[in-house]
Amino acid sequence: MSKERPNSEHLVKMLEEQDAPGQAENLRQLERTKAKKARDDIVKIQMTWYESLTTPIIRGTNPNPTLPPPYLPSVAPIEELKKICIEDLQLGIHHRGSYSLLRAITPYIRTASLTTVLEDEKDNAVTSHFYQQRDEEVQPAADIISEGMVCIIKEPWYKLMTDGSYGLRVDHISDVMWLPEVDARMPLKWQPQPDDFAKTAVQLKENGNDALKLGKLHKAIKCYDAALQVAKVPEEAQVIKLNRSLANLRIGCFEKALEDAGEFIAGVMNTEKGLYRAARSLYELGRFQEGHRVFETLLAAFPGSEAATKELRRTEDRLREQDHGLFNFMAMHEAAAEKAPPCLDIATYKGLVTIKMTEGHGRGLFSTRDVAAGDLLLCEKAFSYSFLDNSSTSLRSASAVKGTPADLVTTTAHKLLRNPSAISTVTSLHHGTYEPVKETTVDGMPIVDTFLLDRIILLNAFQSPRASILKNYGGVGVPETERGKPDRSCGLYVNASYVNHSCYSNARRSFIGDVLVLRATRNIAAGQEILFWYAPPKADHSYEMTQEKLRGWGFYCTCELCTYDQETSNKKKKKRAALLKELDIATKDVVGESGLADIEKLLAAIEHTYTVPAAVVPRLTLWDPYLALTRVYASIQEPEKTITTAWKVVAALGFIVKRDISSVVSPFQVEQWGLMVDPLIETWIHLWTAYECLVPRRPELCKKAEEYARTTYRICIGEDETFEEKVGTVARKAIHGGGDLGMASITL
Numbered sequence: 170m171s172k173e174r175p176n177s178e179h180l181v182k183m184l185e186e187q188d189a190p191g192q193a194e195n196l197r198q199l200e201r202t203k204a205k206k207a208r209d210d211i212v213k214i215q216m217t218w219y220e221s222l223t224t225p226i227i228r229g230t231n232p233n234p235t236l237p238p239p240y241l242p243s244v245a246p247i248e249e250l251k252k253i254c255i256e257d258l259q260l261g262i263h264h265r266g267s268y269s270l271l272r273a274i275t276p277y278i279r280t281a282s283l284t285t286v287l288e289d290e291k292d293n294a295v296t297s298h299f300y301q302q303r304d305e306e307v308q309p310a311a312d313i314i315s316e317g318m319v320c321i322i323k324e325p326w327y328k329l330m331t332d333g334s335y336g337l338r339v340d341h342i343s344d345v346m347w348l349p350e351v352d353a354r355m356p357l358k359w360q361p362q363p364d365d366f367a368k369t370a371v372q373l374k375e376n377g378n379d380a381l382k383l384g385k386l387h388k389a390i391k392c393y394d395a396a397l398q399v400a401k402v403p404e405e406a407q408v409i410k411l412n413r414s415l416a417n418l419r420i421g422c423f424e425k426a427l428e429d430a431g432e433f434i435a436g437v438m439n440t441e442k443g444l445y446r447a448a449r450s451l452y453e454l455g456r457f458q459e460g461h462r463v464f465e466t467l468l469a470a471f472p473g474s475e476a477a478t479k480e481l482r483r484t485e486d487r488l489r490e491q492d493h494g495l496f497n498f499m500a501m502h503e504a505a506a507e508k509a510p511p512c513l514d515i516a517t518y519k520g521l522v523t524i525k526m527t528e529g530h531g532r533g534l535f536s537t538r539d540v541a542a543g544d545l546l547l548c549e550k551a552f553s554y555s556f557l558d559n560s561s562t563s564l565r566s567a568s569a570v571k572g573t574p575a576d577l578v579t580t581t582a583h584k585l586l587r588n589p590s591a592i593s594t595v596t597s598l599h600h601g602t603y604e605p606v607k608e609t610t611v612d613g614m615p616i617v618d619t620f621l622l623d624r625i626i627l628l629n630a631f632q633s634p635r636a637s638i639l640k641n642y643g644g645v646g647v648p649e650t651e652r653g654k655p656d657r658s659c660g661l662y663v664n665a666s667y668v669n670h671s672c673y674s675n676a677r678r679s680f681i682g683d684v685l686v687l688r689a690t691r692n693i694a695a696g697q698e699i700l701f702w703y704a705p706p707k708a709d710h711s712y713e714m715t716q717e718k719l720r721g722w723g724f725y726c727t728c729e730l731c732t733y734d735q736e737t738s739n740k741k742k743k744k745r746a747a748l749l750k751e752l753d754i755a756t757k758d759v760v761g762e763s764g765l766a767d768i769e770k771l772l773a774a775i776e777h778t779y780t781v782p783a784a785v786v787p788r789l790t791l792w793d794p795y796l797a798l799t800r801v802y803a804s805i806q807e808p809e810k811t812i813t814t815a816w817k818v819v820a821a822l823g824f825i826v827k828r829d830i831s832s833v834v835s836p837f838q839v840e841q842w843g844l845m846v847d848p849l850i851e852t853w854i855h856l857w858t859a860y861e862c863l864v865p866r867r868p869e870l871c872k873k874a875e876e877y878a879r880t881t882y883r884i885c886i887g888e889d890e891t892f893e894e895k896v897g898t899v900a901r902k903a904i905h906g907g908g909d910l911g912m913a914s915i916t917l
């Protein structure tokens with residue numbers, strides 16, 4: 170029998186379900202009484218806990234970021250809500266139509282939420298848990314909640330907590346309004362001393378400046394807000410706004426920073442600082458063209474400004490990226506290796522894509538021009554990004570949620586709250602069957618729905634390595650000792666989110682820090698839909714297993730691979746499976762050349778179990794064994810056989826290559842690109858080095874194989890600026906070191 174405390178919330182629900190509203194109300198009444206009596210106990214529990222801690226932040230104890238069942242954020246204007254006191258709160262209820270006016274009376278404790286005790290005007294108290302709070306490093310909790318601060322919780326949810334206590338739980342950050350010290354809604358007894366009221370705009374501004382110097386940015390903003398309320402002279406107000414703009418820039422409130430500094434663009438008071446902050450805000454908002462104009466205006470008026478000259482150059486780099494897709498990938502790799510989180514200073518390029526309706530799978534991303542395999546379609550900086558740096562021992566790395574979708578929900582929610590003009594861009598991303606509220610703002614504040622973001626991130630975000638290059642090549646600038654320790658990251662990319670799935674993709678995504686690089690893997694005609702795999706196709710996955718992997722997205726894949734698999738008879742599949750088993754045994758025990766011949770025979774037999782040409786449906790079970798065989802032939806210096814089997818890898822992947830198959834050294838040209846897998850880079854290098862060994866006087870063959878190796882590398886890694894260092898030099902060394910075709914020296 171369970172010895173747990175009876176769960177009153179559960180009991181109330183049960184009684185209601187059993188149609189016993191009277192008993193349910195009695196129970197609620199009992200709970201109300203408990204809550205009213207418990208002020209001292211509640212405070213004592215919080216303080217005992219608080220005092221047992223060396224720091225109010227419990228590090229690394231964030232094991233339960235899971236969300237409760239979804240509920241909608243409050244959309245009611247405050248004047249339509251009725252004040253509710255703690256004694257009237259009912260267990261298990263979202264008090265729609267009500268709000269609580271509460272004041273913090275204990276220090277906060279940070280766990281999965283920020284927890285503090287709040288009192289109401291009748292001196293009752295309630296423990297309150299504020300979820301979706303950002304890292305201490307990003308926003309110190311003391312900046313959000315400290316003793317004496319007053320808030321309004323809209324439509325509060327009073328519930329039983331997992332530890333058996335009762336309290337308020339807030340999951341939508343937009344459901345809480347922290348009141349400034351001077352606010353008409355503040356009860357008389359909580360209002361600051363008359364002295365505080367008497368502060369002049371200058372004093373309040375000075376307080377703001379002091380806070381700004383100490384890095385207490387939210388406090389500084391509150392001081393400037395208060396200063397502006399009492400500022401009498403326009404010049405005084407403008408200085409305060411200028412300072413507030415700086416504080417907002419630093420906390421990522423770029424729209425507000427621009428609002429304050431924007432006045433300076435208009436030229437009312439054309440100060441260097443004003444123009445600089447306006448241009449910086451525009452830069453951070455990704456409005457590079459406008460930012461560029463303001464920096465130019467600034468430099469025309471103040472030609473000596475070194476900072477503005479530097480920023481102007483930086484903005485020009487962004488414009489080159491945004492308008493022409495010209496990126497310095499080497500510098501991006503270096504930044505991704507050095508920075509934690511690896512958030513890069515680049516602009517998004519989306520020159521060759523557009524979003525349109527598809528037939529049957531919602532909106533999709535389409536190509537606007539004919540593009541060739543390897544071409545850059547999209548290079549997108551994450552809208553929001555969460556990262557766990559495994560090589561660091563900092564507080565950031567200690568968090569169990571860093572780099573996960575749960576943390577990305579929090580990061581995204583805060584970014585939206587700070588920059589509300591982006592809300593519709595994010596909330597219009599696919600969110601399945603979740604029905605969000607229609608309102609976007611209330612009481613002049615943005616509405617941010619945690620549960621909607623959770624759905625959006627589940628269906629659209631990408632988990633990624635710190636950089637795709639690390640998967641295969643260890644990475645640029647990463648010490649040997651740190652290789653192989655995967656960092657964890659997760660990002661939301663608002664353009665790439667429109668790409669639908671196909672196992673037989675025509676595009677591939679790769680990552681450099683928080684940047685997603687999307688390249689064509691096949692030639693794509695203008696107007697054709699761009700598709701990539703959400704999960705890569707696997708040789709040992711049945712049709713059912715593939716669909717199971719995609720289940721979370723709520724569709725069945727109908728690509729060529731899935732359709733063919735579904736149509737293949739069980740008899741054929743069984744035969745293929747038996748042959749693959751034989752192959753597996755044969756490859757474990759290869760004896761001499763006859764063993765290799767047996768393997769070739771088995772591979773030929775497997776080819777016969779396919780009834781459709783590989784050029785139409787790639788043969789997932791074959792490319793990998795052919796590649797293994799290519800490696801063997803390369804290692805025993807059999808260049809002809811290396812070339813023959815390497816071409817079989819390419820063919821099994823669905824490529825059509827124009828060449829004379831009667832001659833192993835005939836010129837060749839890829840006419841159709843196939844399925845893009847990373848080991849294809851290695852395959853091209855086998856061809857390249859084998860041609861060099863076999864026909865050193867036919868450099869055009871090597872050159873062509875190298876060119877395809879480079880294109881394949883570019884698609885899989887995102888760029889080819891690192892190709893020479895990672896692949897080219899090693900291949901060349903193998904060739905010039907005496908024609909050694911053994912590829913063991915190349916870590917592919």
Ligand SMILES: C[S@@+](CC[C@H](N)C(=O)[O-])C[C@H]1O[C@@H](n2cnc3c(N)ncnc32)[C@H](O)[C@@H]1O
Binds near residue numbers: 530531599
């Ligand atoms: C990341 S979104 C892609 C964009 C989405 N189509 C939209 O309208 O926003 C993922 C969702 O697109 C749809 N989808 C993606 N690939 C699909 C496919 N191959 N067939 C059918 N629906 C697909 C599914 O509803 C899936 O949950």
